[in-house]
Amino acid sequence: MLKITDLHKRFGDKEVLKGLDLYVPEHSIFGFIGKNGAGKTTTMKTVLGLIRANAGDITVAGESVVYGQTATNRFIGYLPDVPEFYPFMNAREYLLFCGEITGMEKKEREKRADELLELVGLSGERHRVKGFSRGMKQRLGIAQALFNRPRLLICDEPTSALDPVGRKEILDILLAVRNQTTVLFSTHILSDVERICTDIAFIDGGKTRMSGKLADIRNSYRRDEYVFETETAQAAGKIAAAFCAAARAGDTSLTFSEKDINVYALMRFAADNEIPVVKLERIEPTLESLFMEVTGE
């Protein structure tokens, strides 16, 4: 859906993007992860033709992106980090205006506006945008971005400024539109990524450090570590005595690696000795640990 190859951008003597590559497959929810100032917004604005790249190639749905008059924008819906609307309009009027500038028929744009207001939960809202909260603006932002059924929805940190309830609402909306469009959203909130993303890319220092399917990345970084938790320190001691490769992680818990200890053997030992099991879990690499690893911090 979106392909970026070797993208470079400098502002004055500050090089923001140093050969960024990105591939966003169709119908994915793509988490574009990086620290503040990593170049996320610059990348997105370049995709939208709002910033001129110094070098590199961008294609959206197979078409090259041109700066200025950007025809590929017809495929894209965009939600900026702090969306601003005409304060003198109400939500419905604004959406109708959006429909009008894209050349939609009157009946169709009225239908689409009502449909989207319903989706983002603003259908009863008659006030002008001037009095909207941040969460409401963000929801109207998604509605306007989805208006002409874009094939790619680009959201710039849609949840960063919101409270937990607002964040959940936005994430739910993004999940709900997944079968209609491809979603690319930038963020530095890793729990949001874990909640909804199918694909991710970490960027740092103007380059892509890692990208691919979230599940694949998790698999490749899995170190086959397990945690075993029992009820009493005595029981934990029994296990530790039988399996000396296991390390005590607390009074009642141990950690071990699959290559040192056979998990089934441990389970059998626990069963034979009637050791109560509170938890036996494979430790999944957290995005946070991955992020720290790839950014080298």
Add this chain to the structure above:
Amino acid sequence: MKACIKKELTEQLRTGRLTILGILFTLFGIMNPAVAKLTPWILSTMADSMAESGMSITVSDPTALDSWTQFFKNIPMALIAFVLIECAIFTREYQSGTLILSLTKGLKRYKVVVSKALMLAMLWSACYWLCYGITYMYNAYYWDNSVAKDIEFAALSWWIFGLFVTDLIPLFSAMVSSGAAVLGGVGAVVFAMTIASTAPKAAKYLPTHLMDGTSLIYRKSVPCDFEEAFIITAAASIVCIILAVPVFNRKQL
């Protein structure tokens, strides 16, 4: 395009700018005949105290000419107010980012420039002719407009000059990003023309020449003398808009 113009009009209406402009130009329209009518009266009330200090004042009856003189004296102030109120018509949208959403939906950039320029031209025309109309009616009621020769042409010339100044707003808005800078740009152009017009040979070709409506109504000049400036100003207005489009196309938002 229709959507953009409708949006601009809604904005002018709901933000109260249209009302402010309407009130302002109405006041200016009433002020012209009022000042002409009241000046002799004020002077005559002062005449007694002046006579004591040895000054004598002869007060002649006001005519439509006095009122029109006031019109041409006051309308520059109205134009300045107009530019002050409307100079941020583009830059407001750069700063809030509202334009980005429309442009990323595939709205052609030229439509933004043309719709705003059109809005400005329509606003200026409506305000200007409202002011003119009010002054004209009062003059017709109190005196006789026919003493002011070529008043229609003089008014038309000033209107064209105003159009040219309002067309500078889109041009400068495409170049710079703040309302103050637009104001500075428009001011600089008018100032430069005023300086240039002190050279007698250049004066008749400059748009500022069109501001000299009083010389027409006092029969010190004829419409022919304004021909060059008239054509040049009208052409410059169009050039401003045509130039603003490619500049705006390259603008980083």
